[in-house]
Amino acid sequence: MSEAAIRLVDLKKTFDGNDFVLKGIDLEIPKGSLTAVIGFSGTGKSVVLKHILGLYKPTSGKVEVMGTDISTLKPDDLTKFRCNFGVLFQSAALFDDMTVLENVCFPLLEHRRELSKKQVLEIADQKLRLVGLDSKHDHKLPSQISGGMQKRTGLARALALDPEILIYDEPTTGLDPILTEMVDNLILDTHKLREGTTSVMVSHDLYAAFRIADYVAMLDAGRVLLWGTPKDFEKSDIELVRKFVDKGMKHQ
Amino acid sequence: MMTVLTSVRNKTVEFTKEVGDMVLFLGESLRLIRAKPSRFPEIIQHMEFIGNQSIGIIMLTSLFTGLALSLQIYLGFKIVNMANLVGPTVALGVSRELGPVLTGLIVAARAGGAMAARLGTMRVNEQIDALDVMGVNTKQYLITPRIIAAVLCMPLLTAVFDFVAMVGCWFLCVYLVDLDEAVFFSRINDLLELRHIMEGLFKSAIFGLIFAVVCTYRGFFTTGGARGVGEATNRGVVLSMVLIIVLDYFLSSLIRIFYISVGITG
Numbered sequence: 001m002s003e004a005a006i007r008l009v010d011l012k013k014t015f016d017g018n019d020f021v022l023k024g025i026d027l028e029i030p031k032g033s034l035t036a037v038i039g040f041s042g043t044g045k046s047v048v049l050k051h052i053l054g055l056y057k058p059t060s061g062k063v064e065v066m067g068t069d070i071s072t073l074k075p076d077d078l079t080k081f082r083c084n085f086g087v088l089f090q091s092a093a094l095f096d097d098m099t100v101l102e103n104v105c106f107p108l109l110e111h112r113r114e115l116s117k118k119q120v121l122e123i124a125d126q127k128l129r130l131v132g133l134d135s136k137h138d139h140k141l142p143s144q145i146s147g148g149m150q151k152r153t154g155l156a157r158a159l160a161l162d163p164e165i166l167i168y169d170e171p172t173t174g175l176d177p178i179l180t181e182m183v184d185n186l187i188l189d190t191h192k193l194r195e196g197t198t199s200v201m202v203s204h205d206l207y208a209a210f211r212i213a214d215y216v217a218m219l220d221a222g223r224v225l226l227w228g229t230p231k232d233f234e235k236s237d238i239e240l241v242r243k244f245v246d247k248g249m250k251h252q
Numbered sequence: 253m254m255t256v257l258t259s260v261r262n263k264t265v266e267f268t269k270e271v272g273d274m275v276l277f278l279g280e281s282l283r284l285i286r287a288k289p290s291r292f293p294e295i296i297q298h299m300e301f302i303g304n305q306s307i308g309i310i311m312l313t314s315l316f317t318g319l320a321l322s323l324q325i326y327l328g329f330k331i332v333n334m335a336n337l338v339g340p341t342v343a344l345g346v347s348r349e350l351g352p353v354l355t356g357l358i359v360a361a362r363a364g365g366a367m368a369a370r371l372g373t374m375r376v377n378e379q380i381d382a383l384d385v386m387g388v389n390t391k392q393y394l395i396t397p398r399i400i401a402a403v404l405c406m407p408l409l410t411a412v413f414d415f416v417a418m419v420g421c422w423f424l425c426v427y428l429v430d431l432d433e434a435v436f437f438s439r440i441n442d443l444l445e446l447r448h449i450m451e452g453l454f455k456s457a458i459f460g461l462i463f464a465v466v467c468t469y470r471g472f473f474t475t476g477g478a479r480g481v482g483e484a485t486n487r488g489v490v491l492s493m494v495l496i497i498v499l500d501y502f503l504s505s506l507i508r509i510f511y512i513s514v515g516i517t518g
Contacts, residue, residue, distance in 0.1 A: 053384075076389070079384075079388070079389050080387060082384065082385050082386065085385050085387075087382065087385045087386075089381070089382060090378075093378040093381065093382035094379075095382075096373075096377070106386075110386065110387070110388055113289060167385075
């Protein structure tokens, strides 16, 4: 296996000092892979994700991203470090007072100040076309485009700085089956196009996870129940995993 | 009885903690003033919203405040045959108290409420999280420019309020109750000093700081969806207004003490 882009070591988290949401997560996400983190609601998927992004500090344990223990970084250093991430949020989280084009230009204007306005527009245009968004939508506000287009814009924005790590936070939750498949394909195509980029998808969509991910980590009750390839999941004897796999097969 | 005392104690502890958090929040936001990149364009954008877009409502309210206040003072002063002091009385009252306080209350309700609602919506829609993970310092981008813009705009809006209120006073005295225009201006010139106006402008800058910190704090830490946004806006505006009125008294007292200490009376 190649070196780890993200390494979680005995990661524990409690918000109130008593109940542990994460009870010791050990997980290594290989560089350049597309890894899906799956599990029932309330098993700690989003909490794991927020630790990877440095939005939460672990109660104990370590969160290493590209060899850096981000839980020990000072706030200003963490802010700079986050330029390595591109995130597609469940809601797309587009800035509603900016147009589609301005949303994609925003990270470039913030972090690539050496670029001319023309260069910024060129890069933004390139990213929007990469995710398959037509230029006629460039000057529309997020409220004027469909949910699928918002996801595409969110992905174009996440790609703007050419990040080392792409994170998808429940990208297909709440979407219809056709749109779900479109977003799944978009994630897969983007991953294939960007060799070397590590992608992490948090999802409870098993079908998508098994279809597009190189590796799958299944969480249960704040721990990693199983980590492996989709084939490892198919072969697993663990009862809960079997239930998941059967459900996944039924979808296929 | 114990329940009431416990409740009062808990509320006091909660309020003190919140004020402490707001002071830290302000400190962090001010620390970021000189951080790169420069937020000058954002400051201008917020000044346009807080200042320029508030001028209309400030002019309207100040005109009628000036008219109403002048009318009441005229009716009272006429009884004791001191109607020619209406101008300076209104000028002193408006420049030192009513101007900064009413401007603070109006702008807190209009711009402060909008700030809390905007930031609250950004929080519940994950837009602030998106900025965070994009490597943008959210306090430097969202909070610091709003605080600076509020502090800069409030004295300007208060100056507009003072001026328009005095226009209302002049109109009532000269055209509606037929006082002598020359006496009106000469009495104001005799009794109103620059320091009275500056005192009001100084207070208004503090009020700008208060409502900007309270409303951005409430909005920035909103939780709980649409209901949370409503609560953040409501609590932000109400607390700002209460603090403006309470602090006005203490600021006025401190200014009096300062005047006495440097030998100025009146």
